[in-house]
Amino acid sequence: MDQNFVRTVLLVDDEPIITTLLAERLDASGFKTFVAHDALSAKQIAQKNDPDAVVADLDLGEGPSGTELIAALAAINPAMGFVLLTNYTPTASELKSAPNLRYLSKREIHNINTVVEALDSVMSTGRQVTGEIKPSVLSKLTKGQLAVLALMARGLNNQEIALERKVGLRAVEQSVHRIYMALELHKNSGGSNRVAAARIYSLGMGLRGGKP
Structure with a gap:
């Protein structure tokens, strides 16, 4: 070269x-x-x-x-x-x-x-190549659900997320419920689902060492 x-x-x-x-x-x-x-x-x-x-x-x-x-x-x-x-x-x-x-x-x-x-x-190469990355549970979420989860990880509550995304509170509550279902957090009776979801997002995106 x-x-x-x-x-x-x-x-x-x-x-x-x-x-x-x-x-x-x-x-x-x-x-x-x-x-x-x-x-x-x-x-x-x-x-x-x-x-x-x-x-x-x-x-x-x-x-x-x-x-x-x-x-x-x-x-x-x-x-x-x-x-x-x-x-x-x-x-x-x-x-x-x-x-x-x-x-x-x-x-x-x-x-x-x-x-x-x-x-x-x-x-x-001039052609598409892919790394060896294992899919995570985040791949189960829609783009909209990922956006809601990102705001949850930033510490926003449902009302704040509704204002941020300019949607109704009920719509956010439904999205949060579907996120918990997709991440299989509804099966976890212990701890906070919200904290667990935020941690999964942080780990999946490589943010701040995955700390909640």
């Missing part, structure tokens, strides 16, 4: 500590990194700098998700490589279209060699 050629990577995560960690390690590994904390700024940076690859978290907080960002960027530049950080396998409808894609567990990003290998694979 030409020693003057520097591969560029855009890192997208709404948790600054993760982008800072990855940027430092990738810079030390010879990459040039750009950082964004939401889908809108990521798209703007990508259009301006045309990175070779994008590493994006599945859950970007408010606004478009990591899969929606990847679909948008792939439509602009099909040759761009993508690494999606997640701890559950997205469905085909969530993923939409991206020819050079790798799934990578957020638990694996502390091993920089694993991240570099993932980037190498999506920059060179």
